[in-house]
Amino acid sequence: VVTDQMIENDAATTGDVLSWGVGTEGQRYSPLKKINPGSIGKLVPAWSFSFGGEKQRGQESQPVIHNGKMFVTGSYSRIFALDAKTGRKLWKYEHRLPDGIMPCCDVINRGAALYDNLVIFMTLDAQIVALNQDTGDVVWKEKIDNYAAGYSASAAPIIANGLVLTGVSGGEFGVVGRVEARNAKTGALVWSRPTVEGHMGYTYDKDGNPKENGISGTTNQTWPGDLWKTGGAATWLGGTYDKRTGLAYFGTGNPAPWNSHLRKGDNLFSCSTVAIDVKTGKIVWHYQSTPNDGWDFDGVNEFVTYDAGGGKILGGKADRNGFFYVLDAKTGKLENAFPFVKKITWATGIDLKTGRPNFVPENRPGDPTAGADGKKGQTVFSAPSFLGGKNQMPMAYSPDTKLFYVPANEWGMEIWNEPITYKKGAAYLGAGFTIKTINDDYIGAMRAVDPKTGKIVWEVKNNAPLWGGVLTTGGGLVFWGTPEGYLQAADAKTGKVVWKFQTGSGIVAPPVTWEEGGEQYVAVVSGWGGAVPLWGGDVAKKVNYLEQGGSVWVFKLMK
């Protein structure tokens, strides 16, 4: 069985991968070194498993591995248990999704959490299901929220202190973002913490009776009128947890609607990192990267904590808005901020004293009520595009090189605002957009970023936008997948690509590594999809030769 202690040591133990993030801190670093720049020429497929059926949509799942079994989710809220050595299927569970679910950005799932003898994952109709690891039988199942009101769930849960922590999706439908903690063994709700200022948090007694647990923020001062009631700030990517601070870190998405002129003010806690004490369910600190977001710079990106020496624990976040932030993980104090993409139009930089961006007011999309016909505000060109300098694909941090490996994208958009009113279960944007390329030869760039200096130490350009996560190892390698279908590896110090393998469909998922029987394995899920083919417009056409798929590939060194 998987214990809290095992989860807390996940990053250091090499025989298993228990959490999304390869350790709840989210570093995606494994100390394993058998596979390294010298040996990687012998890295070959060990097995591959097809998810089958017609349900081949975006495959963003990070596998988890325990006790010789791999648990991997597929699109359409499916999960498979496989023999980690041979790929033999042990069981599968297909959640029955109702008609009328409203995921904004493809029929995806990012993975499962392990606890006790359970494997726990969320479904697109906003439910959470815990299955017996050996049999696939449902042990508990809970409804998170109402899919007909626009709630969904795409993230992998994480475990902290016996609690399973989850977020919600639905920022494009005016849901209210929140983080919830449940007893991981029973599914019973323990606390719920909304991420829109003005909403009450709750703790629950063992009979499930709610008790008020303080309002999020003081009042709803940073929202005009009633807009906070449908304010978005969805916690859709999931979180990280650092046992040394006792805090769970969740990024929050865009405020709703996108049209920022309707909600003058900072709109807390949208586009922020919130640090929540897992014992009390209270927000201990927050840092907002894009106050009064007007571009869908949904600041949901993962906050990855690391040891900075001298007892200091810092966290890094590559925000969708194009800036990389370094914060004190205990206090939220801003230590550094710098761009990790080359073109940023909406701000000239981040003021390290106030923590606020220096906005370029003329590059905010215009107010429709000020437009000639009162229907369409002034269109502006903006970089990054709303798909972000980085999106759902998690980065990695190496304690060896002390570098972050960030899957970045260089692109822009034309964006304009339109009038909109909230209607339950309907898209709530009040904006239109057209994605634009900036460079002829690339959109994606894997970048090694020094959090101290803000320097990009190396980069590997990629024609299509990068949409897959990253893994780095003690063997001095960085692994990532490309939409063109390659799983590839570069030397962590130099960025020299030393290996690649064509998986047969685009990769939009993060790789993992573990060892069993003295051999090191690497796995990645392949299957093109996610937001780019849906929302990328002409950019998506540029990569429309990519085929959909759904399989997991596992590699090891040839003997």
Ligand SMILES: O=C(O)c1cc(C(=O)O)c2c(n1)C(=O)C(=O)c1cc(C(=O)O)[nH]c1-2
């Ligand atoms: O605000 C939200 O609730 C929300 C949810 C999700 C999601 O759950 O996948 C995405 C987004 N926003 C989003 O803005 C976005 O660009 C996006 C890309 C993807 C993806 O998996 O490719 N999901 C989402």
Ligand SMILES: [Ca+2]
């Ligand atoms: Ca969003």
